């Protein structure tokens with residue numbers, strides 16, 4: 001599992017070490033330089049005499065450091081000194097009047113070059129040194145950065161507040177503009193080494209992201225790699241900032257995060273990895289029979305949208321339940337059975353529900369739909385929701401409260417307050433609608449700009465666990481947040497969410513008692529389902545287009561690998 005800690009927690013963990021004189025910056029900058037040199041060697045790899053690739057030379061490669069006012073710039077300058085000693089040509093672009101003195105001296109001693117974005121003399125006629133930097137110097141710095149092998153972004157770290165300001169902002173805006181105008185595709189030279197774009201390494205975090213909330217308050221230089229110190233930070237996992245972080249590398253600098261029982265309760269954001277999911281998967285034993293393994297009840301699809309019912313049940317059957325029961329109009333049930341004869345088209349006891357995929361939302365005030373309750377599905381969903389909440393008056397008694405996936409149209413049928421074992425699975429548009437219905441003034445772009453904030457808000461307002469779908473899937477439940485980024489962008493295709501509903505329903509059915517008894521566990525189960533969904537999408541057709549049903553078909557293989565590796 002990747003654990004991301006808040007800025008406050010990281011600072012609190014650094015404090016005793018710094019007070020004791022621990023050389024944190026030396027450790028951080030040495031590790032940073034090592035990773036940068038390794039990346040550069042790989043980027044400059046060449047074809048050897050045997051036809052295989054071997055690492056290229058670091059000596060002679062060019063690095064440009066973008067240096068800001070704080071310790072982040074200090075890390076970068078010290079790393080630059082190490083890179084000079086490894087034979088690289090290093091140029092530091094100082095984007096601030098004051099930079100880390102020790103780091104600057106170390107770089108100069110090693111033989112690195114330095115250019116100041118704002119000339120020492122400052123502006124003429126009383127213009128502020130924090131006014132516009134000299135345009136010619138900016139252009140020169142940008143063209144050197146663009147022509148370098150590697151750019152280290154050390155403008156701001158965890159001390160950032162808001163969008164980049166001052167000369168750093170001017171520099172980054174121009175650099176992003178120039179890099180954006182160049183092809184995203186790497187070009188290989190005659191010897192096979194990579195040319196064209198510099199490899200961008202963010203020091204600790206891409207400068208100017210919202211480190212704790214994952215927002216992008218202004219222009220940020222997208223990194224190919226982020227080397228982060230002590231622990232990952234939330235903004236490296238949470239969109240949209242996570243999209244600027246590239247590959248990750250966490251450098252151990254001795255922070256004892258999580259070790260102090262009196263300290264913070266846990267990481268701010270978590271990301272499950274395959275081995276975590278393998279460990280929590282329920283694997284049947286000889287004493288099991290179909291009812292002990294978990295039965296999933298599905299209410300999905302309508303005569304107009306029967307496909308969703310087929311997708312949910314197909315994915316569910318392939319995720320390994322004891323049984324899948326389907327409830328819906330006869331012609332939809334026939335389509336389900338034609339695709340998956342394993343499905344039982346009858347009501348009965350279930351350990352979890354999957355509700356609402358392919359069912360239109362109930363119109364506010366009951367108006368606006370040709371058919372107020374399409375195929376009778378709204379009534380079935382309402383009954384199942386009451387049943388799942390543990391309402392004794394529930395029409396389809398499952399014998400107690402059971403965890404439930406609430407998707408698509410079922411989101412419009414929720415009670416005011418939900419138990420945390422309800423997992424709402426909106427995409428950004430559906431989350432905006434749900435929040436508007438509860439008095440929040442937010443639209444889809446608003447959710448996309450601050451998905452963590454709004455997923456949290458939906459959890460607070462409803463009490464349910466909220467799984468917000470997107471390129472990174474966020475899960476917010478009681479006391480826990482997960483950010484899963486396992487899926488290829490090819491998964492953004494109609495029906496893919498219905499497949500997730502089926503997978504998640506079966507995961508919940510397999511852990512039904514625990515989900516209700518320990519609501520804190522529900523977010524982890526939902527994150528696990530998102531991981532399986534994402535890996536299945538990748539496996540369905542690596543690097544190419546995928547259809548939703550193909551994702552479902554890939555689930556058994558993914559589960560097999562996960563449990564084999566645990």
Ligand SMILES: NC(=O)C1=CN([C@@H]2O[C@H](COP(=O)(O)OP(=O)(O)OC[C@H]3O[C@@H](n4cnc5c(N)ncnc54)[C@H](O)[C@@H]3O)[C@@H](O)[C@H]2O)[C@@H](O)CC1
Nearest residue numbers: 024025070071072156157158159160161162163164165204
């Ligand atoms: N404390 C330590 O010894 C360690 C710190 N580390 C490094 O130190 C960094 C944190 O250092 P700092 O606390 O100095 O913070 P930063 O290096 O992030 O710099 C913060 C300073 O930048 C300025 N600033 C803030 N927001 C700005 C904006 N939007 N536009 C322009 N200027 C802005 C402010 O003057 C602020 O004080 C970490 O990210 C990490 O790289 C690591 O070396 C590990 C150990």
Ligand SMILES: Nc1ncnc2c1ncn2[C@@H]1O[C@H](COP(=O)(O)OP(=O)(O)O)[C@@H](O)[C@H]1O
Nearest residue numbers: 427469470471487488489492494495496497498
């Ligand atoms: N850019 C993306 N990269 C990876 N996965 C994505 C991306 N966009 C969407 N997804 C995933 O695809 C699925 C789409 O679900 P949804 O929007 O509910 O579609 P539908 O209702 O058609 O099934 C979700 O699981 C979501 O997380």
Ligand SMILES: [K+]
Nearest residue numbers: 153156203207
């Ligand atoms: K940085």
